[in-house]
Amino acid sequence: MPELPEVETIRRQLGPELIGRRVVEAGSHPSAKFTPARDATGVEFTEDGRRGKFLIFGLDDGRELIIHLGMTGRLAIRSSGRDPSVEEDPDDAYLRAWWLLDDRRLLTYHDVRRFGRIRVVSAGDYSSIPTLHTAGPEPFDETFDSEQFWQRLARSRRPIKVQLLSQRPVAGVGNIYADEALWLAKINPKATRIGKGRAADLLDAIRVVLGRGIENGGTTLRDYRDAEGRSGDNQNALEAYGRVGRPCRRCSNALRSTVIDNRVATWCPHCQRR
DNA sequence: GTACGGCCCTGTTAGC
DNA sequence: TGCTAACAGGGCCGTA
Incomplete structure (x- = not known):
């Protein structure tokens, strides 16, 4: 169950891989929790961030891709893209969203229990995500006493x-x-x-x-x-x-x-x- | 605005 | 052995 340390670990790993990469195609599970993943098609990752347990990736069109991992969400980058010659991931039954990058690698989101959620919003506008909207300060914010x-x-x-x-x-x-x-x-x-x-x-x-x-x-x-x-x-x-x-x-x-x-x-x- | 209950999900585990 | 029920829990939503 990813909390701040787990989400921060993932952010640090994914950031350098994603910044400067463009999404050429995206897909998702039909649940409304995940379909917004498709809205991040054609955009370039410009920034990696985190607020609490939410991953926030800045996009070059003034929006942000926001991912909450829920209980069982996992993000990974597959070097093989969607090359059919590569053996399928045994967890693909739980693949909820994916983004094909311009270097043919695939960013994947797996989530067995589907407690996670994905949104694309205007940068900084979290009014449609209540918990993010009302979240308190970051614990390591030096101005937070x-x-x-x-x-x-x-x-x-x-x-x-x-x-x-x-x-x-x-x-x-x-x-x-x-x-x-x-x-x-x-x-x-x-x-x-x-x-x-x-x-x-x-x-x-x-x-x-x-x-x-x-x-x-x-x-x-x-x-x-x-x-x-x-x-x-x-x-x-x-x-x-x-x-x-x-x-x-x-x-x-x-x-x-x-x-x-x-x-x-x-x-x-x-x-x-x- | 706050409190609270119910719901979403599915693999694992406990109990029969 | 096989089946069923309970359990895990972050966030959201409706109601009071």
Whole structure:
């Protein structure tokens, strides 16, 4: 399930391959989630970017190709283009979109569960993409400080984990890194209000876990692969997510899990008291 | 504006 | 062994 570190890893890999390349043909699965991929025909990639979990590729006609990987989305570049002599990819049943480049290579988007989505919009106009439109600051933005973070958290009284997953206080945190950051900052995922000091701790923790995730090439629990088909290593660095029943690495008490807003949260009942 | 439930999807796993 | 149901979950949408 790609979150900021996974999306950033893919951006860094794809950017140099795509910038300056022109799309000569594009196709997609019939679902409306993917048909906008076809709108990026005849354009040249001019820029690679990311906002939270959204990949944003600048195009030379003043628009942007926006890709969200959902749960199981994968982007890759096939060197063979659509040369029929090349053996078919066994995952082609899940090919949801493709872009044939002017050097005959093929940018492919696979997505088993079809939770991802693709859009082409005027540059900077995200009004048709609610989560992107209302996304909070980038966690590594140097102008984003803990005071702003605390103010954003104070706008809602929903549980802190729900707020993080909403992308509004800060962009790019999903279920895995939310559990990790809350564990690191010793904050209970059901807490509805935290003080400025704890908000500062949480922002620091978010930066630590996301930074570590990027360094480790992302977290692969099952599906995630980077643009070169490789698994990440960050699953070996997880302290909370997926460790329910196992001892907390700080206090040795068994980690617990609970469902908050239809998502599993794993936390330490001793370290992360309310 | 905010909160909340339901839906989209399909491979994997648990239970019978 | 084979079938069925539950589960995973990010984002969107309708309703309150």
